[in-house]
Amino acid sequence: MKKFTFNGLIGGILIAILLLSAALGLVWTPFDPMKLSFTARLAAPGADHLLGTDEFGRDVLSRLMVGARASVWIGALTVGFATICGTLIGLVSGYARGWVDGVIMAVNNALLAFPGILLALGLLAVFGANQYGIIFALGIAYTPSMARVVRGAVLSLREREFIEASRVMGNGELYTMVRHILPNCLAPITVLATSMFGWAILSESALSFLGLGVPPPAPTWGNMLAAGRPFVEQAVWLGLFPGLCIALTLLGINLLGDALRDKLDPRMRGLK
């Protein structure tokens, strides 16, 4: 058991570094991330520019810090959107049951029948490829999984004695739902939201890499990789550092997510 808490600690540290650099990027970066410099084009990592410069002479470290902010921001809004919508839908569906549940779940299952990134691509075609398009597209694509998990939790909870007791005591349906059912759904919601944060950051960087995300010159890790690609032969750091940032962030989220699941999901206890 001990070593997996250790993994969770490493995950936590990685995520803390991510959040700190994103926050620091709001107020300070070593260089202006947008400032072009033709004398410093494709400068190798060194004392001046710690992680080198790109094809326009912009400081890679500064751009990565601003990119971290974009990833965290888009990831958080996406997860927030999917969690709020999914939880509401799941609560209503699981608590109302009957035809309401039937209709909601039919639509939900139809959306789940799409591979997530495909649905997001389709929605991007509707919303347009930009920052808010991504948040809506990914948010809508992730909502059905959250709705299904919450509905499942509600369905098993509503048969339990303490819910029955709350009803017998004369508490209203809404009160029972918010006061007794919702708090007991928080564990599965937290576990899923953590992995969703990872999916969102990965999908955002993939979409930016494809040119369907945040448009340049604003830096994101995905569009930095795409822009650096033609130059990787002379400037290997342009292909290295943005990808490393994405991978370390995902590793952090995966480790943290595993640790959270071991802690919060009793069914998984002892398995890992």
Added chain:
Amino acid sequence: MAAERKVGPNRGETMLRFILSRLVMALPTIALVSVTVFALIRFIPGDPAALMLGDMAQPEQIAEMRTELGLDKSMPQQFLIWAGNVLQGDFGRSIVNDEAVLPLVVSRFLVSAEIVVVAVLLASLVAVPAGVIAAWRQNSLTDLALVGTATVLLSIPTFWLGLLLLLFFGLKLGWLPVLGYVSIRDDLAGGMLYLVLPIMTLVIHEAGVLIRMARASTLEVLRLDYITHARAKGLSEGAVLWRHAFKNAFGPTWTMIGLILGNLLGGIAVIETVFTIPGLGRLMVDSIFARDYPVIQGCLLFVSLSYVLVNLVVDLLYPLFDPRVVAE
């Protein structure tokens, strides 16, 4: 003896019922997926007829398209017209080059499918035994190393991994081609060179996912009483693990393999971009850039229906690994 046999429904009958029920269950999904794809394009602001024809359309053409799409009729009627065309194989024509959408989508799909299928097959062959061994040696150094590697592998985004492999094997060592694509149908040996790196990238990534899945489901089975019983009977560890545990543990992993297959078909666009492969993912992304809505719609429908179909086939084959599902 003969009387006893009639007690329950016979095996063939239960199996038939299982297959039929799965087929019937897939029908509403297919219908709802089609409605979603239809509705998605209708949500785009603007006249659907003008969207389907692009910026260069003449007013007469738009008017003709309006009647063709039935835009003067109700939404359900419009859907039926569209679904009728789709059933006859008419997915419309590309705005960009007036190509028929269905043959275009199918030809690109074959390119993506060969990469995805080979990759998932190879990944399963490596990852499933690795996951079972990790579970068998739970908490040993082997287990820690395997799980650690798997977690790192699945954290590496495929497009970055692809880029690194390209940098190393293509640019630095010069063993494999960096740009372009040759179909294996035109030149088998030459074409295979172009597939090595994309397949390797996917195998490395998906192996991470599958190792963890196979390990988790094997662990769940290894704790059950019948495993203890099998060991107590004096069976060798190999027999316990592969003949008894693995047979019961493979089910969830098998389902996961189906999900990965479908997800890859949807998410292969980045791999195709890194390796300049003219597959379905690239077609979809290019169509989004070009606002080529008939092609976008065709890709969406084709991939989502293949996803439903793959999962249906996975479901239908499930009893091979776990006959219990048939009885339910």
